Amino acid sequence: MLTVEHVSVERGKTLVLEDISLSLAPNRTLTVVGESGAGKSTLIAAILGLAPCTSGQILWAGAPVRRCGPALVMQEPRSAFNPVLSLRRSVMEPLTARRARLDDNRLKTLCDGLEIPPDLLERRPAQVSIGQAQRVGILRALIGAPPLVLFDEPLSALDAVTQKHTARLIADLQRQEGFAALIVTHDLGYAAAFADDIAVLRAGRIEEQTASRAFIDAPQTDYGRILRDAAFSLGALERVA
């Protein structure tokens, strides 16, 4: 279980995150939504230990979160890989770093689940489509069987059909693997369809945190309502009569 307790992060003299508390259990999905500059990416950096907390603590099962080896799926699929290495080399990095051995069966199961044909991993990032590159990004995140996976806008570079297909693959793998997923996104439609809970981040603070369907029906704050109405007006959600 991930617990974020009263975490604040400062950059220079600015408070980027202020008194954030969250919890996330295995097999559950939490999305963090909010406008640009709200602190969504800083929250991910703080959980990964890349942005030091000025107060509070972040734990997994009571121990510092880094010890559980959390994985990250990045926004821009192709630039998330070293361009001169084969995708296979990049996918092996999390294992190489921990001197762990590759379980061929696990690689095969994950490739099947992510619809990655075996020869695709021999190519370089520029030789695959963006959708394929993002599926390989997910493969790299999951290869070491992390209990916690962070997704930073995992779908925003993909087209609508590929977005929904990829979202489904992530959800299916989560059911098999049981990892806890924390997803940062702009897209309230994605959050509503695939997450258990939604946390609304604004100017470094959590405005509200509720079950996702309940949020779509009745946001509790003015800003939550503005976000939901924008999603309706952009066609990301359909109003249920």
Added chain:
Amino acid sequence: MTLQVTGLSATRSGRPILHPTNVKIEPGERVGLVGSSGSGKSTLGHALIDALRTQGRHVAHVPQSPDEALDPLRSMAFHWREAESARDLPADTARRRDLFAALRIEGGDLRKRPWGWSRGMQQRFVIAMALIGTPDLLVMDEPTSALDPVVAAGTMDLLDTYLATRQTALLLITHDLGLAAKRVQRLLVMEGGRLVEDAATMQVLSAPQTPAARALCAHRNWLELPC
């Protein structure tokens, strides 16, 4: 006057990337050009802009991100003057005031460079520039994807209100059928460099005729997915 192009096609390195296509757009009409990545929708959009400009029509283009339209080293006033002189129009304070009011960017400081403005305001400034001289057609390529949903929805609402009383037609190029369904009356569906469907939005949504249109409809919005 109706905008019309027949037999439009394009090749890249000898390979056809746009098969011969006919497009007709009425004044003031709002049309969506939809399809997945690589379906050829941007190619058709660009070919259409070139062909209509060759006919002497006034076509304005708003790129996906304001970064593509604005020079980071030049002031906003410079960009505005360039846009006016590109249309051979003298500087006109009243016109600028009207367009700035329509897109709610009156508060922007023209002496600043693009990065002195928020991203949402930059995008609305680019749209305002495109509307100088009331174009026959405004082409927007994924206008919302570089913006926050709240900012994007507000921008599209302002544009809708502005276009409602004018003859300027809108061509909205997007992969997102949900967005198009909210904003346009007619849809052009692209697949493999071909225009495979051209019908009223409601008709495409209720009875898509081709696999490409059916795929887009099935993925139109998140809550329709069988989860």
